[in-house]
Amino acid sequence: MQIVVFSTQRYDRELLTAANAEHGHALVFEEAPLSLSTASLAAGVPAVCIFVNDHADAATLAKLAAGGTRLVALRCTGFNNVDLDAAARLGIRVVRVTDYSPYSVAEHAVALLLALDRKVHRAYNRTRDGNFALDGLMGFDLHGRSVAVLGTGKIGRVFARIMAGFGCELLGYDAYPNAEFEALGGRYAGLDEIIDRADVISLHCPLTPETRRIINADTLARMKRGALVINTSRGGLLDTEAAIGALKSGQLGGLGIDVYEQEAGVFFRDLSSSIIADDVLQRLVAFPNVIVTGHQGFFTREAIGTICATTLASASAFERGEPLVNELHAG
Numbered sequence: 552m553q554i555v556v557f558s559t560q561r562y563d564r565e566l567l568t569a570a571n572a573e574h575g576h577a578l579v580f581e582e583a584p585l586s587l588s589t590a591s592l593a594a595g596v597p598a599v600c601i602f603v604n605d606h607a608d609a610a611t612l613a614k615l616a617a618g619g620t621r622l623v624a625l626r627c628t629g630f631n632n633v634d635l636d637a638a639a640r641l642g643i644r645v646v647r648v649t650d651y652s653p654y655s656v657a658e659h660a661v662a663l664l665l666a667l668d669r670k671v672h673r674a675y676n677r678t679r680d681g682n683f684a685l686d687g688l689m690g691f692d693l694h695g696r697s698v699a700v701l702g703t704g705k706i707g708r709v710f711a712r713i714m715a716g717f718g719c720e721l722l723g724y725d726a727y728p729n730a731e732f733e734a735l736g737g738r739y740a741g742l743d744e745i746i747d748r749a750d751v752i753s754l755h756c757p758l759t760p761e762t763r764r765i766i767n768a769d770t771l772a773r774m775k776r777g778a779l780v781i782n783t784s785r786g787g788l789l790d791t792e793a794a795i796g797a798l799k800s801g802q803l804g805g806l807g808i809d810v811y812e813q814e815a816g817v818f819f820r821d822l823s824s825s826i827i828a829d830d831v832l833q834r835l836v837a838f839p840n841v842i843v844t845g846h847q848g849f850f851t852r853e854a855i856g857t858i859c860a861t862t863l864a865s866a867s868a869f870e871r872g873e874p875l876v877n878e879l880h881a882g
């Protein structure tokens with residue numbers, strides 16, 4: 552089956568091509584993201600494969616459907632960028648990769664937390680410049696601290712397990728609490744309580760209308776002064792401008808983000824020779840207590856291997872008319 556793969560990088564092309572050896576699909580790689588203006592690249596093609604910053608809104612899906620596309624395969628977990636109601640109306644089926652190494656993202660969240668707390672990014676720069684002074688590098692023990700996990704699904708629970716290993720108190724908030732988090736020693740509480748108590752807040756819930764800007768000016772104001780926020784889920788969970796205000800006042804002690812609300816068009820690209828027009832992002836990276844990574848949480852060998860294999864297996868199942876185990880449904 553022909554599949555147009557949008558938003559591809561070199562590693563996507565290499566790894567999808569290798570995984571495709573056992574499927575034999577005709578993969579057409581496009582660097583451009585899917586949008587209303589690029590949907591025509593898939594005209595006459597039954598399947599498209601998209602990533603986190605492609606826009607599969609109603610108009611784009613309608614254009615894809617008019618061109619004969621019947622399958623949208625997300626090579627990621629989050630699906631906030633796809634209008635599932637529109638897809639259902641248009642007869643387009645949508646699949647994603649539900650299960651690939653939750654360790655990849657959870658471990659990246661821990662990496663951000665440790666680097667931020669112990670100022671590893673600053674020490675790295677200092678020692679390369681012959682500066683071995685410690686002033687400004689003091690962190691706090693994670694042992695005994697309260698860690699709030701917002702979204703205790705697959706990734707949130709792996710993160711919680713690691714933090715339990717550090718000797719942290721685990722506070723959970725989830726629309727659907729689960730026993731596995733409690734078995735780790737976690738305790739569920741209301742959002743206000745966990746925000747009030749936590750020394751570290753790590754975001755692992757999906758971006759939905761209910762969770763959009765779940766960390767906002769109000770929540771930032773009620774946090775313990777100096778608490779750290781880690782976001783490896785979706786940029787829209789955090790009100791970035793409010794976070795900048797809280798960083799400036801010292802209320803927010805540090806911010807580690809792998810995702811950013813306006814990341815489309817910036818992340819996954821080398822803009823080191825360009826002028827970046829996004830003043831909010833530029834302000835963020837200028838703080839000594841902010842670490843920004845460019846949506847690399849998923850970027851481990853194990854995770855990418857599973858993403859490629861699962862995506863192509865879904866396409867093969869669709870082509871053969873078999874059940875789609877990773878299908879997303881509207882509603």
Ligand code: NAD
Nearest residue numbers: 629702703704705706725726727756757761783784848849
């Ligand atoms: P999951 O579905 O296993 O877990 C999500 C959890 O959030 C569930 O327990 C769910 O009940 C909870 N939730 C849903 N709505 C909620 C609400 N309104 N309030 C509180 N909790 C709510 O998903 P996962 O595999 O753990 O992935 C979590 C998120 O991580 C994804 O949605 C995606 O946005 C993000 N992600 C990021 C990367 C990256 O590279 N940085 C990679 C993969 C996934």
